[in-house]
Amino acid sequence: MIEMLEGKFFNTFIAVMEEKNFSRAADRLGYVQSTVTNHIQLLEQACGQRLFQRLSRGVKPTPAGLKLAAFAYQFIHLGRSLEEAMNELDQPQGNVDIRMQESFFLTRMSTMIQEFSKDHPNIRLKLESGFQQDIVQQVLDHAVDFGIVPQNPNRPDILFVPLLEEKLVFIASHDLVEKVESEGLSALSRETFISFGTSCVYHTKAGRLLQEAGIEGNSALEYPSIEMIKQAVRCGIGFAFIPEIAVKQELEAGQFELLQLSAPIVSTHGLIVRKDRELGLAASLFRARVSGYFSSNC
Structure with a gap:
């Protein structure tokens, strides 16, 4: 089989898979x-x-296509690593792909990214948003170099580097708190719980805390961004559980108030990478910068 394959085929395959359309891939x-x-x-x-x-x-990958995807991403990563190894003879350059939750980027990463890009203008950072499960899967599939997740996935094939502890709180409007x-807390059973959706570990944590407090039967709303969640809470649509x-x-x-449902809840965010992934200079520099930034600022 190997003699029938060319690198451009893998590039095309990944483009079609990600775009879900032959025309957009073209x-x-x-x-x-x-x-x-x-x-x-x-x-x-x-x-x-x-x-x-x-x-x-459009199109979607078959079971065979999903199996091929992991190898295609590895092939592309190998090609990039080779290119970076040659470029390192001059100065650091290349691509680094990172996936993290939107809220973490907005509140924790933007300054560091700006400083890193200024120091290494030839290293291109590709940032994507996601939630715990799909971030872990992207790392496992070699689709990204790094992920930043809100809890340790506890997998033997993934290295988890703790970065910081994040305090999570329930927020609500003044009227709802009153x-x-x-x-009593039973009033929350008739209120709407607002979150990023069931893919987010914050949603899962909140559901467990509400259940432990005897609060059940909440209707739910899912919003794609933290700004939309905050606006919805501010408008009195419901309550939320966020960093x-x-x-x-x-x-x-004084725009929001805290709902005291339990003892302080802390989530440990960390950088994840496949243990067997060979990191080029660009990715190694990024990993060192992230670790150093959080150890000195948090």
């Missing part, structure tokens, strides 16, 4: 669509398997 790669189709057909011929299922509005104070630092200014300004 635009991303600068190809005509027929070239993308040809690359996938040759790859399917080499593998002896159908790699994509055609849908009415209702809880007058009616305290994300609402520090609003709490100080």
